[in-house]
Every structure is written in structure tokens, then in C-alpha cells.
Amino acid sequence: MHLVASSAVVLFSGGQDSTTCLAWAQAHFAEVHAVTIDYGQRHRIELDAARRVAARAGVPHVILPCDSFRALGGNSLTGDVAVAAGTDPVTQLPNSFVPGRNLIFLTLAAAYGWQHGITDVVTGVCQTDYSGYPDCRETTMVALQAALRAGMDAPFTIHAPLMHLTKAATIHLLWDLGRFDWLADSHTCYNGAVPPCGACPACLLRARGFLAAGMADPLLINSMPQ
């Protein structure tokens, strides 16, 4: 493969963390591509948020489909899994949650990178607010990096700049990168509400982060009546 110097692919959901990663990547690499996985998100406004932030950043933005998880999650496939009626009260994930999603998403981002001669992959996974997701841990990233290197015969590096940051520190990082205003377009709410519902665990986690950071969330300011 022909390597493109100083370029990176950001696995980009359009949420607060990957928005920060996009800004971080632009500060560290000359060329940045954003890859969003469309896995059948319950709320399509997540994809809209990703498009808006990527447009702000002025980076090539690719939305890659991945229909495997919807198939794995539902009962239409195997016939032995009941349709998930609700979400897990702790993780707020659908009962049909499929493990290893980050492994797949990062491998797809790496495959996209390989096609473009890019072997630096940036992800917003974070061990600090690790809540039962083994695929967000640093040990997983180290192991996956080795698998990507071997499996694609290319010198991949996975960057996880938020791995050991608190939410407050992530907010300060974006501020320091001079891209704080991007958060006005990012998305977090589990209920897919615009303006955000302010009551779901994701909204509360985000609000607690801004409280700890001692800053106001541009998304909320943006949602206020003028």
C-alpha cells in the first residue's frame, strides 16, 4: 500500500467524544477523514449530527453501512431471541446489545484507511467511564491494533486520546483545541430529542461533565429560546 504521510481516520459517531477526537486529529495530522458507521441507529439524528460536525471540520466524511448488528440483535434471524422490549436499566443499551461492536467498527475504519493509505485510526473510547464495555478498554485497543497490523499487513496505530480522561477533562481538551463550538452540533441524548431531553443517562452524564468542567454546554445554549 502507498502510505499517506500524516493522515488519520477518525471513527466518528457525531457525539461529544468523537467530536473531540476529530478536533484532536486535526491538531495532530495534516489530513483527516471521518468515518461514521450506520448500523441502524435508532435515532437518525445521530447521523445528521455527524454530518454537521464533519462539515464544520471540513473533512471528507464517509458513512459506511453495517447491517450485521441489527440482524444479530433481532429475532428475525435466529428465531430464538425475543425482540427486545426495553433497554437495560444500567447500560441503557437495547437488550439486543451485541458485544464486539467496537472491534467491528474500528476494523471497518481501518479497512477504509487501508484503501486510502492511512494507518492511523482515532477513536473516542474511554476507559474512565467504562461501564461494562470490554471493547472500550485499553487492553482491547492494544490487542486489536496487533490484529489489524497482522490481518492487513500494515503498520496500524490506534489512537484513543480520551482513554484516561474524565468527561470534564475531555471538555477542556476540546476547549483548548479551539473547537468548543462544534459541540453545538454534536449529539448525545439517548431519546434522540432536539433539544436534548436532559433526563436520560446520556444527557445526565453530559451535564455532569459540563458541571465538573465549570462550563456551559454549547448544545444547550444553542437550544435556548432566543
Added chain:
Amino acid sequence: MHLVASSAVVLFSGGQDSTTCLAWAQAHFAEVHAVTIDYGQRHRIELDAARRVAARAGVPHVILPCDSFRALGGNSLTGDVAVAAGTDPVTQLPNSFVPGRNLIFLTLAAAYGWQHGITDVVTGVCQTDYSGYPDCRETTMVALQAALRAGMDAPFTIHAPLMHLTKAATIHLLWDLGRFDWLADSHTCYNGAVPPCGACPACLLRARGFLAAGMADPLLINSMPQ
């Protein structure tokens, strides 16, 4: 997760190698599931072959969709890749070949396994006839196994019983397993022909294997005029 003792998931394409793996798995595990990835195969008869062989084996057979590779391969997504007009003369893969496919497929098979309490995953990858596919190598399987274990927090083992076998040895293995007749339903031809074209690299590779094994291919016997 609740582990199911002595059970395995076979990543199953319906070709000669994964058919042999299915027989191998049934000889080594009490319960076997077959997982076929529908990634938009050019020849849908590959999926038909997989269905037939799985039915012979009497195992639960799941066909998981994965539309990511078609998107990565084409030009509709990024606009900067010309539509592949032909295939690479050496690998016979579409010019749009996307690396890391086995990483994704095996991770999907593992995710399916996780959902069913199964952590043994069987694949027909083979280093012996390794022809430029880094994701068929043993080093890749070892690295991926570590990534699966870390990423899903489960004691996955990847079994690759054909890794160091010649095609002839693979044929003898299936004979010894008493499932030689299954090959009558397996599929190999790159041109998707039934009976197989006998001229494409896949047909030639298969024919050379049977020649070296000193045996007749049940698929060809089956295709002969009665």
C-alpha cells in the same frame, strides 16, 4: 455470559474448506452452529451451497448480512474509487477487494457465539495456500483471538484445523471424518457455474487437490450425465 459446554461456531461459506471444518467441528464438539456471512457474494449459489451442506450436517445455520464491504469496495460511497471492471489476475479477487474481511467475519461469528454462550470459533483459513491474504495467517488468528478475548471479555478460542494442511491433506481429512459426500453440495467455482467451469483458478486449485489426493471430486461425479 452462560457458557455452553463443548459447542462451536463454524464460519461457513459453503466451500470445500469450510465444509471440511464443519465436519471437523462435529467430530470435536457436541453442538455446532454454522454462520455464513452474506456480504453480497457475486454468486448467490454460494449461499445455496452453504444451505445445502448445513442441512446435510443438520446444524443450526445462520446467514448474517454484512453490507459494509460492498460499500467499501464500490465508488458510490467515496466517489474516488473507480468501479472495478475486472478481477486481479493473480488473486481473482475483485479490484475492489477490501482487506481485513476475515477479521470482520470472524468477529461477527464470535459475536454470534457470545450471544449463544459459545466461545469456540472454527475457520477454514489456511496458510499453506496463502496467496497474499494476510488475514489467513496463523499470526493473524493468534492476534485476533487475543482481541476477541479482550473485546468481549470471554475465553474465545479460534480453531483453524486446515491452517497447515495441503489441499490434498484437507481432502483426506474430510474422507477420514466420514463426510466426503458433503463435497457434492459444496461450491468453489469463481464463475459460479453449475456444474463448475473447470477452468477458473478455483476449479483448477480444487482439481489439483483431488489429483494430489488421488481421489475423485464428488461435486464432479454428481455433475456427470447419468
